[in-house]
Amino acid sequence: MTRDVASMSARVITSRAAGQAAAENFPVALRVLPGRYRRHLAAVYGFARSADDMGDEAPAAERLSLLDELEADVALLYRPGPGGEGPRLPVVRALAPAVAECAIPEQPFLDLIQANRQDQVITRYPAFADLLAYCRLSANPVGRIVLHVFGAATPEREELSDLICTGLQLAEHWQDVAEDLRAGRIYLPVEDLNAFGVTERDLAAPATPPPVRALVGFEVRRARGLLDQGAPLVGTLRGAARLAVAGYVAGGRAALAAIAASGCDVLAGAPRPRKRRVAAELLAAQVRGR
Numbered sequence: 001m002t003r004d005v006a007s008m009s010a011r012v013i014t015s016r017a018a019g020q021a022a023a024e025n026f027p028v029a030l031r032v033l034p035g036r037y038r039r040h041l042a043a044v045y046g047f048a049r050s051a052d053d054m055g056d057e058a059p060a061a062e063r064l065s066l067l068d069e070l071e072a073d074v075a076l077l078y079r080p081g082p083g084g085e086g087p088r089l090p091v092v093r094a095l096a097p098a099v100a101e102c103a104i105p106e107q108p109f110l111d112l113i114q115a116n117r118q119d120q121v122i123t124r125y126p127a128f129a130d131l132l133a134y135c136r137l138s139a140n141p142v143g144r145i146v147l148h149v150f151g152a153a154t155p156e157r158e159e160l161s162d163l164i165c166t167g168l169q170l171a172e173h174w175q176d177v178a179e180d181l182r183a184g185r186i187y188l189p190v191e192d193l194n195a196f197g198v199t200e201r202d203l204a205a206p207a208t209p210p211p212v213r214a215l216v217g218f219e220v221r222r223a224r225g226l227l228d229q230g231a232p233l234v235g236t237l238r239g240a241a242r243l244a245v246a247g248y249v250a251g252g253r254a255a256l257a258a259i260a261a262s263g264c265d266v267l268a269g270a271p272r273p274r275k276r277r278v279a280a281e282l283l284a285a286q287v288r289g290r
Contacts, residue, residue, distance in 0.1 A: 095109075156236075163229045258271040
């Protein structure tokens with residue numbers, strides 16, 4: 001695929017993602033946050049959605065080229081070309097105010113792109129440690145960017161944020177076992193599938209077999225443990241940053257609770273939490289600071 005064709009496809013995908021970002025809330029961009037935070041977080045959300053769409057929705061033969069195009073544009077955001085050439089993709093240009101005002105480093109954006117590259121070649125994870133390594137690319141960078149948006153990034157906070165973001169990513173994977181399988185991916189570690197006697201055929205069943213329910217219950221408890229380890233981050237923050245990160249924690253806890261409440265029946269459909277449960281978790285995280 002030529003660069004011009006790749007660029008055209010990239011612009012279509014990123015424009016759609018930007019439109020979705022305008023219509024939806026980024027998970028931590030609660031409506032009550034000040035406008036400058038909402039704008040920065042919406043730009044980050046648009047970028048993350050673009051990378052995901054390039055890795056999931058674009059024709060398979062074009063995905064790596066599109067991700068290369070996105071990475072090249074990020075490079076121009078941080079290091080303009082000889083003639084002052086900047087990013088061509090609107091979704092990358094939209095990041096410029098946040099990057100400039102919040103001193104967001106380049107690496108988290110590159111990691112998100114790399115996670116989508118990895119999705120093109122890795123569809124199974126032998127061990128839980130391998131899945132955690134993937135989450136370091138696919139999820140943890142978002143939390144680090146968010147801390148920079150709020151001017152709250154420190155090494156200690158970033159470590160706690162990584163735990164929260166990994167827990168959130170795992171919660172999403174456990175909700176979407178059936179959807180991921182249809183896309184040809186299994187995020188449940190092979191070592192855990194074997195330990196619970198679960199086969200890939202079991203994951204394709206129309207009803208969730210008992211061994212799958214037991215495995216998902218185990219993974220839910222493990223994800224909840226990571227969220228709880230990272231949740232003290234909330235107590236280190238104040239104001240809008242505290243509310244936003246509490247929103248992350250609340251969303252993850254509510255999602256995991258919804259899976260558990262369904263009896264870990266994740267094959268019939270993705271269990272989703274009710275808004276009332278999310279609100280209750282948000283209030284609890286805000287008050288307790290964890």
